[in-house]
Amino acid sequence: EVQLVESGGGLVQPGESLTVSCAASGFLFSNTYYGMNWVRQAPGKGLEWVSYIYADSSTIYYADSVRGRFTISRDNARNSVYLHMNSLRDEDTAVYYCARDRRGLQMEYWGLGTLVTVSS
C-alpha cells in the first residue's frame, strides 16, 4: 500500500524558513516513473500546485509564486522528499501535501498534509 506521510509543519514568523518532509513507503521510491509533487491548500481555499521533482532529481519545476524562495529535493536512500521554504510570507500559510506523480503533473497518491502557519 502506497503511503505518504508529511511532517515538519508549524508556526513561523514572516521572513523565516522552514523545511517540510514527506516519507514514502509501499513502492520503489527511486523508480524512474515516480516523480513527486508538493501541493498546498490555504485555509478554506482551493488547491495550488507548488513544485515537482523527477525520480533522479534531474528535472525540477516550481510555481511562479514560490520560485526563488522554495527548494524541492529528495533523498532516494531515505525514501523522502523535502520542501525547503525561505522568506516565508503570510500567504504561504497552508496545508502542504506531497503527492506521487502519475505523469504530466497529475497526482496519483496524496499524503494527509502538514500545516504551515506564517504569522507574527
Place this chain on the structure above:
Amino acid sequence: QSALTQPASVSGSPGQSITISCTGTSSDVGAYDYVSWYQQHPGQAPKVMIYDVTNRPSGVSNRFSGSKSGNTASLTISGLQAEDEADYYCSSFTVSNTAVFGGGTKVTVL
C-alpha cells in the same frame, strides 16, 4: 498562470447526473491530455477520480467519467449518491511545465 475556471457549485438529486466544467486555454487544457479530477471531502486529502482526461483509477466508481473538447474538460457524475457530496477540482499540465488547478466546485446532493 491563471486558475482553470469551474462553477462554484453544482447540485442534483440522488440518481440524477451532473456535469462539472473546467475551462482553460490552449496553453493548458487544450494543449495536453494531462487533465485530472480530484474529489475532496471536508478535512480530508484530495483523491484522484479521473486522469488523462478520461481514465479512472482502480477502485473509482464507473459513475464518474471525464471528457474534453477544445479548452474545456468535463466531469460527469451519474447516478448521484449522497457520498458524492464533496469539493471537486480539475487540474491540467501547462506549456510552462507547471500544473494549474481549477478553483473548485462544491457538489451538493439535494
